[in-house]
Amino acid sequence: MPCPDCDGSGYIKSVQAVIGKILVEVQKIARAVEGDSVMLRVNPEVAKVLKSNQNSYLQEIEEILGRTVLVKSDPLLHQEKFDLAQPAGNCPSRNPNQPDCAVDMSQKHLPQGHKA
Numbered sequence: 001m002p003c004p005d006c007d008g009s010g011y012i013k014s015v016q017a018v019i020g021k022i023l024v025e026v027q028k029i030a031r032a033v034e035g036d037s038v039m040l041r042v043n044p045e046v047a048k049v050l051k052s053n054q055n056s057y058l059q060e061i062e063e064i065l066g067r068t069v070l071v072k073s074d075p076l077l078h079q080e081k082f083d084l085a086q087p088a089g090n091c092p093s094r095n096p097n098q099p100d101c102a103v104d105m106s107q108k109h110l111p112q113g114h115k116a
Helices: 016-031 044-051 055-067
Strands: 037-042 066-075 081-087 099-102
Touching: 016 037, 016 055, 016 081, 037 044, 037 055, 044 055, 044 066, 055 066
Parallel strands: 037 066
Antiparallel strands: 037 081, 081 099
16 A cells, blocks of 8 residues: 555655745646635645745745735645635635635646645
8 A cells, every 4th residue: 555645656745846836836827816815725834934934935926826825734735735725705606515716736627726
């Protein structure tokens, strides 16, 4: 049975590599993002780096998207996974069973779903 963390690959991407992937995916979906703000849900280790004053990653993501990005730390999210969502109430076709308009950019389900 493969390792549940690395899916049998033998390694997990570093926080820096995950942030690099976030930047690439954000550029791909920037035109499809709506609303005044978006929520970026990430693993706590990734959130810690994004929120740090020691870099400008979050500012760069906000510049690419042209809107405020709220970083949400989710300890249940694998370090390599992330998603971008419109906060509840900003979804054009709001589904009561879905709390926000999450898009799993890590799964390459663009542009209808932007998670990674």
